[in-house]
Amino acid sequence: MSQGASADGARATVPAPAPAPGPAKEQRVTRQRLAVSAVLDELTDFVSTQELHRILQDRGTSVSLATSYRILQSLSDEGLVDVLRNADGEAVYRRCAVTGHHHHLLCRACGKAVEVEAPAVEAWAARTATEHGFTVVEHTVEIFGLCPDCTARRAGK
Structure with a gap:
């Protein structure tokens, strides 16, 4: 995004x-x-x-x-x-909290962040780069949404 x-x-x-x-x-x-x-x-x-x-x-x-x-x-x-x-x-x-390459789930409302590993994303990024002839590739993936607490607050629970 x-x-x-x-x-x-x-x-x-x-x-x-x-x-x-x-x-x-x-x-x-x-x-x-x-x-x-x-x-x-x-x-x-x-x-x-x-x-x-x-x-x-x-x-x-x-x-x-x-x-x-x-x-x-x-x-x-x-x-x-x-x-x-x-x-x-x-x-x-x-x-x-995680050493090495990782990604984040980020709450748009409160800013809560969760660190996640995503092997499927890593494989996709490597495959896509190779298909296009790119080398020495880096990437970042951040997933944005609402955490469970903010989702509940928004729903009025």
Whole structure:
């Protein structure tokens, strides 16, 4: 699904572009990096840098917004967090519960995310790329809908 309105008119979240490959840069373990990591470990849904910064401030942890952006980008570059773009184009982050390549089910209403493995999608992507002569292929698949709780709320249950 591309960015824009979905079939029911809701704005969807789209994957952020993958970081450019390159040599891994060793990161210093700072108080700020540990604080950001601790918050990410506690959250189950995606969070924007601004939201993360507010949580840190509410806890009395002094981390500037610019530092929060840098740390999240670094964690993303290292593959330690998933990053998507919301309907407004803002990057949102979440600690990966699954290591390795995976996809997400995302609730359009509450933002709940479920990590899923999809072997059929992997086979389809490889086959499609081969059929068209593409090599060094990457892909992202995000499935958008309403989670069971939001579906029940919408139905008035």
